[in-house]
Amino acid sequence: MLEIRALSKSFGGVKATDNVSLDFADGSLTAVIGPNGAGKSTFFNLITGALRPDAGQILLNGVDMAGKTPPEIVRHGIGRAFQVASIFPSLTVEETMLAAVGADQRRASVMHHRFPLAETRDRAEHAMELLGLAGKRNRTAATLSHGDQKLLDIALALVLDPKVLLLDEPTAGMGTEERWRMIDKVRELWEKQKITVVFIEHDMDIVFKIAPQIVVLCYGRILATGTPDAIRSNEAVIEAYLGSDDHAGAVA
Amino acid sequence: MTELQAGQGAQPLEVPRIDARPQRYRDLLIALAAFSVLALLPMVFGSKQLLDFVIRCAAYGLFATSLNLLVGYTGLISFGHGMFFGLGAYGFGLMMQKTGVPIPVAFVATLAITFVVAVVIGAICVRLKEIYFAFVTLAFQMLIHSTILSWQSLTGGDQGLRGGIPRPPFLGIDLSNHLHLYITSCALLVIGLLLMRQIAQSPFGYTLRMIRDNATRASFIGIDVWRAKLVIFVLAALFAATGGIIMALFVSGAYPEFAYWTISGEGIFINMLGGVTTFLGPMVGTVLLLILNDTVTRLTEYHGIVLGIVILFFAIGLRKGLMDFVVEWFAQRRGEGRG
Numbered sequence: 001m002l003e004i005r006a007l008s009k010s011f012g013g014v015k016a017t018d019n020v021s022l023d024f025a026d027g028s029l030t031a032v033i034g035p036n037g038a039g040k041s042t043f044f045n046l047i048t049g050a051l052r053p054d055a056g057q058i059l060l061n062g063v064d065m066a067g068k069t070p071p072e073i074v075r076h077g078i079g080r081a082f083q084v085a086s087i088f089p090s091l092t093v094e095e096t097m098l099a100a101v102g103a104d105q106r107r108a109s110v111m112h113h114r115f116p117l118a119e120t121r122d123r124a125e126h127a128m129e130l131l132g133l134a135g136k137r138n139r140t141a142a143t144l145s146h147g148d149q150k151l152l153d154i155a156l157a158l159v160l161d162p163k164v165l166l167l168d169e170p171t172a173g174m175g176t177e178e179r180w181r182m183i184d185k186v187r188e189l190w191e192k193q194k195i196t197v198v199f200i201e202h203d204m205d206i207v208f209k210i211a212p213q214i215v216v217l218c219y220g221r222i223l224a225t226g227t228p229d230a231i232r233s234n235e236a237v238i239e240a241y242l243g244s245d246d247h248a249g250a251v252a
Numbered sequence: 253m254t255e256l257q258a259g260q261g262a263q264p265l266e267v268p269r270i271d272a273r274p275q276r277y278r279d280l281l282i283a284l285a286a287f288s289v290l291a292l293l294p295m296v297f298g299s300k301q302l303l304d305f306v307i308r309c310a311a312y313g314l315f316a317t318s319l320n321l322l323v324g325y326t327g328l329i330s331f332g333h334g335m336f337f338g339l340g341a342y343g344f345g346l347m348m349q350k351t352g353v354p355i356p357v358a359f360v361a362t363l364a365i366t367f368v369v370a371v372v373i374g375a376i377c378v379r380l381k382e383i384y385f386a387f388v389t390l391a392f393q394m395l396i397h398s399t400i401l402s403w404q405s406l407t408g409g410d411q412g413l414r415g416g417i418p419r420p421p422f423l424g425i426d427l428s429n430h431l432h433l434y435i436t437s438c439a440l441l442v443i444g445l446l447l448m449r450q451i452a453q454s455p456f457g458y459t460l461r462m463i464r465d466n467a468t469r470a471s472f473i474g475i476d477v478w479r480a481k482l483v484i485f486v487l488a489a490l491f492a493a494t495g496g497i498i499m500a501l502f503v504s505g506a507y508p509e510f511a512y513w514t515i516s517g518e519g520i521f522i523n524m525l526g527g528v529t530t531f532l533g534p535m536v537g538t539v540l541l542l543i544l545n546d547t548v549t550r551l552t553e554y555h556g557i558v559l560g561i562v563i564l565f566f567a568i569g570l571r572k573g574l575m576d577f578v579v580e581w582f583a584q585r586r587g588e589g590r591g
Contacts, residue, residue: 048472074474086472088465091458099462100473102455112454156473 001026002164007056016042018220029190030198031211039220040200044166048080049073079162083169085149089142093133097124097159104160127159147178167199283446290438303434309538310441311498316522316534317448318491324528326484327464331516332389335396336489338511339366340496345413345506354422363490370489378481397511412507437498444491527573536575
């Protein structure tokens with residue numbers, strides 16, 4: 001259970017996150033939407049420790065993450081993928097996975113030669129299979145297509161067996177068809193892994209189709225939360241977001 | 253079919269895997285073979301000059317390879333790595349001159365001192381980003397150099413440690429004997445390289461590569477970036493100090509130049525010559541630089557100009573080190589051969 005309590009962050013007087021309180025139940029799938037500058041990425045950066053909150057709590061199963069460093073938060077079980085695929089360009093897909101698991105095992109032992117442990121290999125293999133990267137294991141990350149780099153970024157988060165997975169715009173920079181494939185993948189991961197997934201998405205069609213739960217942010221505040229139907233008929237949302245952007249499926 | 257689809261198991265299953273065991277033994281075998289060749293060398297060529305050359309290669313090779321652990325593997329460009337070379341030479345020389353302990357004790361004690369100094373300096377430096385890291389390491393180098401110069405009563409100032417370093421025999425090894433010194437230097441070199449290879453190939457070595465490629469991402473998969481950087485900074489310092497100890501034994505003294513920033517510069521230069529993408533690149537660079545140095549200084553007094561031109565050739569002409577070039581060339585040829 002991930003509970004956000006009265007989380008706030010300002011940048012020189014601008015409230016990027018303003019008294020946000022939210023609950024994410026274990027195994028839930030939630031989309032975070034909102035116009036540009038609504039504070040979606042800031043929200044993720046606060047949860048993952050990239051930014052330090054001014055106030056509020058981030059409780060993961062009762063343990064407060066606020067003020068902890070990114071590595072500590074990752075080790076507590078909150079993994080993330082980035083809007084712009086954040087990978088290790090010179091490592092191959094397989095090396096990336098093995099190295100990530102090796103570091104996670106806290107046995108980045110200098111005694112081992114490469115990655116001899118069966119457990120390391122199994123975990124790496126599993127993550128590559130899940131994201132369909134196993135056939136490209138020997139490709140250097142820099143040579144992968146944009147879509148595969150995004151998948152590798154997600155694989156990096158998943159291979160650590162997180163309890164909560166935060167995906168910052170998994171479909172950013174993709175064409176329409178590729179978007180749908182990516183979002184199907186996200187849904188598939190969520191169903192298979194039974195973890196809590198929170199993702200930021202701009203495409204309304206996608207959000208309404210796959211997310212059982214939606215959070216709408218606007219100027220750092222929560223405008224509305226609820227099921228797709230509830231959000232679609234929420235007047236505040238229509239006015240602030242859908243209305244201003246008259247085509248609902250617009251790519252922001 | 254798009255890339256996303258193609259990823260889903262479209263390729264055949266027969267993909268080579270990174271397998272650990274055979275390579276570990278391979279490294280060990282190569283090391284043993286290299287040591288055997290070096291050890292047999294004196295029987296074939298009696299030339300003292302050649303053996304001297306190899307001893308210097310051992311000292312500089314350990315130093316340059318350890319620098320590559322920082323530069324090539326972790327992306328930490330240290331301009332002050334030479335301070336640990338100087339620290340090793342002075343620490344060992346002073347200990348032998350002042351205390352008269354057995355050589356192995358002085359060796360371990362010197363590494364212990366280096367460890368402490370490296371932890372302190374590293375803890376300050378590794379938090380800094382690129383250019384700041386480079387300059388603060390350089391500043392510490394100059395600090396150590398000027399300490400050596402000004403602390404005349406202990407270090408002999410700009411004259412260096414004179415009067416020779418006593419080299420009492422231990423365990424049947426007599427380092428005042430040239431052949432014994434040669435074999436010991438070769439052994440230290442091979443063991444040092446093997447240990448560094450082990451570090452580079454271990455999971456920790458891959459942690460370093462991740463930090464080099466993308467430190468932010470590394471911290472978001474749970475890696476304490478600054479701690480990993482500190483660990484490799486200290487480890488690299490220990491190998492550099494070992495190089496300095498070999499140098500002190502070789503010249504039977506220690507001189508302020510061993511701790512001057514130009515030593516760090518030479519380390520960087522060697523890495524540029526040999527290349528930082530292969531483990532043995534710096535070793536190749538060391539041999540190249542020493543050969544260049546020796547031949548050029550014999551031919552002309554303007555050796556600085558010649559070395560400068562060689563650097564320009566590698567930096568602008570090849571745009572990489574020799575070993576990088578060779579490896580790429582082979583990879584290309586293999587690629588052409590296939591299809």
